[in-house]
Amino acid sequence: MIMSVEPGSTPSFVPPSSAVDAVDRLIATIKPTRNSIERRYGVQDFVRRIITRCFHPEKVNAYMFGSVPLRTYLPDGDIDLSVFCLQEAAQAMRDNWALNLQSVIEQEQSSGNAPYKIGDVTVINAEVCCAPFGLLPVV
Numbered sequence: 001m002i003m004s005v006e007p008g009s010t011p012s013f014v015p016p017s018s019a020v021d022a023v024d025r026l027i028a029t030i031k032p033t034r035n036s037i038e039r040r041y042g043v044q045d046f047v048r049r050i051i052t053r054c055f056h057p058e059k060v061n062a063y064m065f066g067s068v069p070l071r072t073y074l075p076d077g078d079i080d081l082s083v084f085c086l087q088e089a090a091q092a093m094r095d096n097w098a099l100n101l102q103s104v105i106e107q108e109q110s111s112g113n114a115p116y117k118i119g120d121v122t123v124i125n126a127e128v129c130c131a132p133f134g135l136l137p138v139v
Contacts, residue, residue, distance in 0.1 A: 032071050040068050043116060044079055051083055054104040055097070058089040078132075098123045 032040075048062045066080035067073035085093075093100070102123050109118040119134025 030074070032073065036075075037071065040073070040079055044068070044081065046115060047079070047081060050104055050108055051081075051101065054101050055085070055089075055093065058085055058093070060085040060089070 044064050051060060051062045060083055062081045062083045064079065064081055067077055068079050102121050105118060105121050108114050109121070122132055
């Protein structure tokens with residue numbers, strides 16, 4: 001495409017309407033739906049309750065970060081939570097928090113009362129401990 005520009009004017013480009021329509025369809029396809037947003041926040045609330053119950057009576061807070069609060073997640077994306085507590089509580093739980101959380105999640109899994117199906121629970125023993133597990137259905 002060749003564009004001519006008058007001296008002193010700003011060049012402008014108007015994409016063909018077919019390209020605009022294609023981009024609009026793409027965004028509509030991958031944009032989170034209200035139902036998807038509500039389900040992900042529901043899952044986050046469910047997991048936060050599990051975390052609170054697991055570490056009671058310690059005061060812990062779980063905060064969501066990453067693609068869900070930014071609403072940039074893909075349909076099969078995960079939900080990222082960070083758990084914070086006082087330093088004294090962290091030191092007391094340091095060696096066993098992940099196994100305790102795994103145990104509470106597995107109890108919830110076997111109870112049959114969970115609003116979400118909990119998949120495999122695995123504790124990864126690393127410098128930064130994490131306890132990944134799956135919840136279905138999320139999307």
